[in-house]
Structure formats: C-alpha cells, structure tokens
Amino acid sequence: MPQKQCVILGLGNPGPEYEGTRHNVGYEVIDRIAERCRITLRPHSRTNSVAGKGRWRGHAFTVAKPQTWMNRSGESARSFQRRMRLSGREFLVVMDDLYLPIGTLRLRQSGSAGGHNGMQNIIDALGDENIPRLRVGIGEEFKQGTQKDHVLSSFDQKEREMINPTLDHARDAALMFVAEGIVPAMNCFNRRTRTSEKQPEETPGRAQSS
Numbered sequence: 001m002p003q004k005q006c007v008i009l010g011l012g013n014p015g016p017e018y019e020g021t022r023h024n025v026g027y028e029v030i031d032r033i034a035e036r037c038r039i040t041l042r043p044h045s046r047t048n049s050v051a052g053k054g055r056w057r058g059h060a061f062t063v064a065k066p067q068t069w070m071n072r073s074g075e076s077a078r079s080f081q082r083r084m085r086l087s088g089r090e091f092l093v094v095m096d097d098l099y100l101p102i103g104t105l106r107l108r109q110s111g112s113a114g115g116h117n118g119m120q121n122i123i124d125a126l127g128d129e130n131i132p133r134l135r136v137g138i139g140e141e142f143k144q145g146t147q148k149d150h151v152l153s154s155f156d157q158k159e160r161e162m163i164n165p166t167l168d169h170a171r172d173a174a175l176m177f178v179a180e181g182i183v184p185a186m187n188c189f190n191r192r193t194r195t196s197e198k199q200p201e202e203t204p205g206r207a208q209s210s
Helices: 022-037 074-084 117-126 147-151 157-180 182-189
Strands: 007-010 042-044 049-056 059-066 091-097 105-108 133-137 207-209
Touching: 007 022, 007 074, 007 157, 022 049, 022 059, 022 091, 022 133, 022 147, 022 157, 049 074, 049 157, 059 074, 059 157, 074 091, 074 117, 091 117, 091 157, 105 157, 105 182, 133 157, 157 182
Parallel strands: 007 059, 007 091, 091 133
Antiparallel strands: 042 049, 049 059, 049 207, 105 133
C-alpha cells in the first residue's frame, strides 16, 4: 500500500568537498527526485536538513538531505518523526552500500544497518529497525582496511558513466515507494541487478511541487 505521508531521506555529508563522492549518492538521488518533481530544496533549520515538499501521482511527500555528518543522520530523522508523527515505515532512507557492485540497487523493508553508520544512527534515533531503505551500490573493489577512503573517494569517469543511470533508477524506485509502497518497489527494482539490463518502459506521471 502507498504511504499516507512519507519522508525520503538521502544520506551524505554536507559541504562542497564531499560533492560527487561515493558516500553522497543519497544526496544525488534526492536532487534527481527534486528535479523530476519540480521541488525547491531549502534549508530547514528545525530538522537540520535541506528539504522540500512535492507530489507524485497524487501522493504528497517530503524529500530531505540531513545537514549533519553522516553518522548523525538520526538527528534529522527524529526531528521529522516528531514534527510529522511518522512511524519508521513512513521513511525511505537512500544510502550508499560499498558491498554492492556499481549498477546495483537493493530495497528492504527492515533489518539491521549492515554496517552503515548513518543507517545505524537512524535506527537508534527512531528506536525501530522497521525502516525501509534503498541501498545504492558504489563498488565493492577496495583493499581491506581502506573502506573509509573508498566511500569518500569520487567515481572515476567509467564509474560515473555506470552510476548515473543507477541514480536515475533509484529516483524511480523512490517515487514508486511514494505512489505504491515498498513491496511493489521491491518487486520491480530488486530484480534489476545492473544498469546494463533492459529496463521496462515507464508510464509517464504528473509531477507537482508544493
């Protein structure tokens, strides 16, 4: 079932020095959603985020990029929860996953953070593991002990050509979550393992911002 209200949180680190890095793919997905739905993103001090409201196929939703460090993303999530009286199921957290190949998306309804500090902080802040999340593969080829350097590095040209279509698919998966709910989004997008696979044609939707 579609959500009556929901917040899509794209995780990343604020500041120009982190733009385009692997750890900030959540921010990039939010930017693509905002562009598709003509949403203006503005600073939102009460939730310590850059956020905006929009509509997709008749469903209202909020997109936000927490402006804390990644491992404190729960502060923003908790603020949205209190202000909008949300349950964990009414969030979709968009995050990077260094254990998935580039070109891979994985949606889950709930579960542990899988070692992702931003997701773990959100789980701790909301006191709930039943939080839908969309994991974007950022590449799994790195030497042991270099995880931090890997996630904070930028994509090379070849990787960027691979990740850009993936981010578009992540945008579409998030919008399906808004309109239809997590299960249809999982059924549609979890079977798409790589961006090289042929994608089904989309039915055009009307986008509005508010």
